[in-house]
Amino acid sequence: MSALAVLLVPLGFAALLALLPGYRISARLNVLASFIALAFAVDLVIHRPVAGRYLMVDDLNVVFILLNTFVGFTTSAFSASYIRHELETGRLTASYLRFYHAMFQLMLFGINLALLANNIGLMWVAVELATLTTVMMVGIYRTHVALAAAWKYFILGSVGIALALFGTILVYLAARPVVGEGMDAMVWTTLITHAQDFDPNLLNIAFIFLLLGYGTKVGLAPMHAWLPDAHAEGPTPISAVLSGLLLNVALYALLRFKMLLAANPLAIAPGPLMIGLGLLSLIFAAFMLYRRRDIKRLFAYSSIEHMGIIVFAFGMAGPLGNFAGLLQMTMHSLTKSAIFFSVGHIAQVKGTQQIGEMGGLTETHPLLGWGLVAGVAAIAGLPPFGVFTSEFLIVSSTFARAPVLAVLVVFGLLLSFGALLLRLTSVAFGAVRGPIGPVKASYIPLFAHLALVLTAGIWLPPPVVAWFQHVAVQLG
Amino acid sequence: MHGLAFDISHMLAGLLVLVSLAMLYQDRLFALINVLALHALLLAASVAWQAWVHDAPQLYITAAIALAFKAIAIPMALRRMVFRLGIHRQIETVVGTGLTMLAAIVLIALSIKVMLPVTAGVDPVAREDIALALSVVLIGLLMMVTRRNAVSQVAGFMSLDNGIVLAATGAQGMPLVVELSVAFSVLIAFIVIGIFLFRIRERFDTVDLQALDRFRGEKL
Numbered sequence: 001m002s003a004l005a006v007l008l009v010p011l012g013f014a015a016l017l018a019l020l021p022g023y024r025i026s027a028r029l030n031v032l033a034s035f036i037a038l039a040f041a042v043d044l045v046i047h048r049p050v051a052g053r054y055l056m057v058d059d060l061n062v063v064f065i066l067l068n069t070f071v072g073f074t075t076s077a078f079s080a081s082y083i084r085h086e087l088e089t090g091r092l093t094a095s096y097l098r099f100y101h102a103m104f105q106l107m108l109f110g111i112n113l114a115l116l117a118n119n120i121g122l123m124w125v126a127v128e129l130a131t132l133t134t135v136m137m138v139g140i141y142r143t144h145v146a147l148a149a150a151w152k153y154f155i156l157g158s159v160g161i162a163l164a165l166f167g168t169i170l171v172y173l174a175a176r177p178v179v180g181e182g183m184d185a186m187v188w189t190t191l192i193t194h195a196q197d198f199d200p201n202l203l204n205i206a207f208i209f210l211l212l213g214y215g216t217k218v219g220l221a222p223m224h225a226w227l228p229d230a231h232a233e234g235p236t237p238i239s240a241v242l243s244g245l246l247l248n249v250a251l252y253a254l255l256r257f258k259m260l261l262a263a264n265p266l267a268i269a270p271g272p273l274m275i276g277l278g279l280l281s282l283i284f285a286a287f288m289l290y291r292r293r294d295i296k297r298l299f300a301y302s303s304i305e306h307m308g309i310i311v312f313a314f315g316m317a318g319p320l321g322n323f324a325g326l327l328q329m330t331m332h333s334l335t336k337s338a339i340f341f342s343v344g345h346i347a348q349v350k351g352t353q354q355i356g357e358m359g360g361l362t363e364t365h366p367l368l369g370w371g372l373v374a375g376v377a378a379i380a381g382l383p384p385f386g387v388f389t390s391e392f393l394i395v396s397s398t399f400a401r402a403p404v405l406a407v408l409v410v411f412g413l414l415l416s417f418g419a420l421l422l423r424l425t426s427v428a429f430g431a432v433r434g435p436i437g438p439v440k441a442s443y444i445p446l447f448a449h450l451a452l453v454l455t456a457g458i459w460l461p462p463p464v465v466a467w468f469q470h471v472a473v474q475l476g
Numbered sequence: 477m478h479g480l481a482f483d484i485s486h487m488l489a490g491l492l493v494l495v496s497l498a499m500l501y502q503d504r505l506f507a508l509i510n511v512l513a514l515h516a517l518l519l520a521a522s523v524a525w526q527a528w529v530h531d532a533p534q535l536y537i538t539a540a541i542a543l544a545f546k547a548i549a550i551p552m553a554l555r556r557m558v559f560r561l562g563i564h565r566q567i568e569t570v571v572g573t574g575l576t577m578l579a580a581i582v583l584i585a586l587s588i589k590v591m592l593p594v595t596a597g598v599d600p601v602a603r604e605d606i607a608l609a610l611s612v613v614l615i616g617l618l619m620m621v622t623r624r625n626a627v628s629q630v631a632g633f634m635s636l637d638n639g640i641v642l643a644a645t646g647a648q649g650m651p652l653v654v655e656l657s658v659a660f661s662v663l664i665a666f667i668v669i670g671i672f673l674f675r676i677r678e679r680f681d682t683v684d685l686q687a688l689d690r691f692r693g694e695k696l
Contacts, residue, residue: 124656125659128659128663132663154667158667159617159620162636162640165640165644165656166609166613166643170606172647172650176598176647176649176650177597183652185651201593202594202597
């Protein structure tokens with residue numbers, strides 16, 4: 001019931017928002033729809049339905065669903081104040097906003113469907129839908145660069161998604177002799193129980209395609225080229241959901257297939273591949289952070305860096321590695337979307353995204369400025385924020401098992417820490433640069449996220465720890 | 477399945493690879509679009525043949541989509557677009573044709589080398605179809621990488637997609653094939669509409685991150 005509601009609420013509201021003209025009411029309805037979806041997601045945690053042929057809820061995906069509906073809700077609240085400014089400055093017109101709101105809900109529908117799907121074909125279709133809707137929103141400003149960014153995202157995303165489908169077909173081929181022809185050979189809960197009998201070679205090849213395909217959407221280097229452009233050129237609420245939600249959905253798909261491989265004793269270990277790609281993304285992005293002049297691009301590269309760390313942690317696996325990966329993913333979603341909330345308003349005040357043209361924010365706009373400082377401190381992995389806890393867990397557990405890898409991780413982390421600090425000091429402190437007009441910002445989503453990250457860093461509630469530990473064991 | 481039925485399905489899949497190769501050396505957009513239509517036509521024939529041999533009527537829908545949408549509607553739209561937008565007729569390639577062809581041959585060898593040993597347990601038709609389908613997919617990717625013009629990238633993506641549909645129909649009894657081919661058609665339609673609406677006539681160095689970096693003043 002709740003599982004269906006999580007899907008039908010965004011879908012129904014998407015249709016409604018496509019029909020409603022006035023932007024004020026649609027912005028409110030958008031928030032309302034996201035809130036209802038969140039309420040049903042919370043209900044899913046308590047009342048868990050039995051897995052069907054198409055939908056299922058287990059301990060793993062309920063983490064993702066809850067996180068995604070929550071960030072979806074806070075982003076819709078941020079979006080309401082953000083787009084008012086865009087409308088006033090004439091960057092967007094009312095008809096575009098109508099389209100924007102409908103697409104926002106459709107995207108949430110796609111994301112929830114991908115997470116709830118118990119069928120690898122259905123999951124693929126849902127990821128495609130979520131990608132298409134974000135492509136449309138990235139290009140919504142219709143400037144030359146926005147269209148170029150949307151086009152690049154589209155082409156690279158489509159190639160990724162095509163490779164993922166090829167991998168999905170290979171998984172079906174591996175499952176068919178064991179499970180039998182037809183729909184059952186694509187149902188995930190059936191696949192996982194029979195995975196030990198699958199042809200390991202076929203599974204290996206399938207996983208490589210899936211890793212490259214869904215990995216493109218996770219934003220792993222060297223398939224990351226779409227990510228910075230899509231983040232920088234679209235509206236900022238979309239940058240927030242791209243980093244906070246969409247990357248996670250692709251990661252979720254990868255984790256599902258990793259579990260399949262792990263259940264087969266003869267298949268290759270997926271760990272080393274994920275560790276390699278994760279480390280590459282982390283170190284590559286850490287170096288790239290230094291050359292950024294555009295504030296949204298800066299944080300887009302930081303997302304590549306963090307996805308690298310998360311994939312690395314899941315690649316290390318084991319109860320501790322998976323636990324740290326899950327925690328890092330949750331903290332990254334919350335922190336990165338909070339950063340984009342503040343960056344969105346800052347860019348609106350300054351009228352630019354160039355870092356060189358903004359400065360002294362803590363003096364002129366204390367709330368926004370300090371919000372950004374807290375967000376960057378959190379994302380850079382400073383205590384007492386939650387990212388510190390998870391990164392500490394990743395590094396310390398890696399040191400125990402593979403010290404060389406741990407050194408590389410620490411190197412990447414320190415490198416990106418330096419870059420972020422360097423940029424932060426000029427934006428938040430230092431001489432005042434750029435316009436200092438007043439800002440009509442909504443601070444609640446920003447500080448709600450930061451408060452959650454701070455709380456997680458100081459005191460992680462035992463039920464959450466138990467829950468994550470349970471999922472970590474399940475992930476293998 | 478045996479004898480003739482077996483040979484025909486292999487021949488169709490093999491022809492698809494051949495036409496993929498032919499696509500690589502077309503240096504005019506109109507010729508490229510014609511070859512693309514031929515590619516889709518062969519796919520439709522191959523899927524219809526599978527439907528008949530395996531007695532899987534739902535595959536006729538996939539074949540019909542391939543025929544109506546990919547072999548007729550999209551090439552027509554692309555042709556109109558090339559004409560209307562007055563796009564440069566000459567295709568710009570990043571690497572020379574000879575080198576691309578060599579790379580394609582290496583890719584075909586690679587996919588056969590990779591796929592045949594691992595699919596030993598699968599039935600023989602699916603086995604070779606998958607290997608050939610993978611070569612079509614890889615050549616499609618190669619084409620997208622070596623071409624800079626948006627229309628020829630779409631052609632590359634469509635041939636890639638044809639390879640995937642071939643693989644999906646080759647995997648006997650695979651569910652959702654029809655739904656997946658519809659989803660892919662939607663994707664392609666979006667791409668084509670995107671080019672048309674946004675008048676993407678410039679060359680986008682789509683895999684080249686530096687173009688936008690330069691624009692944003694991040695590179696000297």
